[in-house]
Amino acid sequence: MKIGCPKEIKPQEFRVGMTPDAAREAIAHGHEVFIEKNAGSGAGFTDADYIAAGARIVDTAEEVFSRSDMIVKVKEPQPVERKRLREGQVLFTYLHLAPDPDQTRDLLASGATCIAYETVTDARGGLPLLAPMSEVAGRLAPQVGAWTLQKANGGSGVLLGGVPGVAPANVVIVGGGVVGTAAARVAVGMGARVTVLDRSVPRLSYLDDIFHGKLVTQYSSAGALAELLHTADMVVGAVLIPGAAAPKLVSKAQLKQMKPGSVLVDVAIDQGGCFETSRATTHQDPIYEVDGVMHYCVANMPGAVARTSTQALGNATMPFMLALADKGWKRACAEDRHLLAGLNVHAGKLTYEAVGVALGLPSIPAAEALKG
Numbered sequence: 001m002k003i004g005c006p007k008e009i010k011p012q013e014f015r016v017g018m019t020p021d022a023a024r025e026a027i028a029h030g031h032e033v034f035i036e037k038n039a040g041s042g043a044g045f046t047d048a049d050y051i052a053a054g055a056r057i058v059d060t061a062e063e064v065f066s067r068s069d070m071i072v073k074v075k076e077p078q079p080v081e082r083k084r085l086r087e088g089q090v091l092f093t094y095l096h097l098a099p100d101p102d103q104t105r106d107l108l109a110s111g112a113t114c115i116a117y118e119t120v121t122d123a124r125g126g127l128p129l130l131a132p133m134s135e136v137a138g139r140l141a142p143q144v145g146a147w148t149l150q151k152a153n154g155g156s157g158v159l160l161g162g163v164p165g166v167a168p169a170n171v172v173i174v175g176g177g178v179v180g181t182a183a184a185r186v187a188v189g190m191g192a193r194v195t196v197l198d199r200s201v202p203r204l205s206y207l208d209d210i211f212h213g214k215l216v217t218q219y220s221s222a223g224a225l226a227e228l229l230h231t232a233d234m235v236v237g238a239v240l241i242p243g244a245a246a247p248k249l250v251s252k253a254q255l256k257q258m259k260p261g262s263v264l265v266d267v268a269i270d271q272g273g274c275f276e277t278s279r280a281t282t283h284q285d286p287i288y289e290v291d292g293v294m295h296y297c298v299a300n301m302p303g304a305v306a307r308t309s310t311q312a313l314g315n316a317t318m319p320f321m322l323a324l325a326d327k328g329w330k331r332a333c334a335e336d337r338h339l340l341a342g343l344n345v346h347a348g349k350l351t352y353e354a355v356g357v358a359l360g361l362p363s364i365p366a367a368e369a370l371k372g
Contacts, residue, residue, distance in 0.1 A: 004068025014042030014306030087111030120342035138182025156261025161191025175238035
């Protein structure tokens, strides 16, 4: 199969869909790999690294798209990229279709087969291609939150870990999954007073166990969160519903109950955000203020640490990418129900129910697409 990897064109996106190692593996399996010139430069990979791995460097994204049977990316295709997709081509990338009707419409019109990293599952009910980026974003959240809390950035001027004789910041993490656990690890490490909210008692028990009582676990309810907002210096939104829009956990009215200069970090912004006042921002202009509360809502947080993110994502996607290339999408999905769960669009039809529900569009079961 001919596999193509274009340079990411979304603003401030430095990651790349394939590492030189991934290209080398694909070539060892007998496939051809086309990499757009300088595609890996933002993550510290040179064209020479890809050439050494056996890949072919091409000058333009148009050439990557026109010569490839499968396109491997990081971010959802931008409007200009969506126009380059064609019927029968496979797109393997993050899509986040639920809050994005324009992208969904364009992908349906393209006739391409689109497999979303974020809805591929595993035997434990996890999301293995979202997990590495969730891990990165989770670990980043307290770092960027601590930066936002600095007075010069509009925050309340509170040091996350405090100092002897001065209390540390109160950090509330909503959601105890991969993002929440990673955020808790760094926030606890920085010396903050951390409370994690989740609706799974077994998960809370697990967190209590692994953190040896260094954080507070609390069952998540609207009342519990409302109470914690009064004293919170930082709230990390770490709630995800696979493939669907994130639930709104903090309303605009509730901001008035929060301390001036406190911070909301919305890690779920790719899925529409979990605070009512969230709107996507960029690494160049990451924060804004609403009713005295600072908001950090960068839509691709892991892009800030592009090298680590690219390597972590490449490790996770490689086996699936190789399966798609070795077997073709149809057989690969037929033999692996977890990869089949990633199928969102095929030949003009929506194949992921949660996206259809979110956008009010009809969908078919993914298994039905295999029969076509």
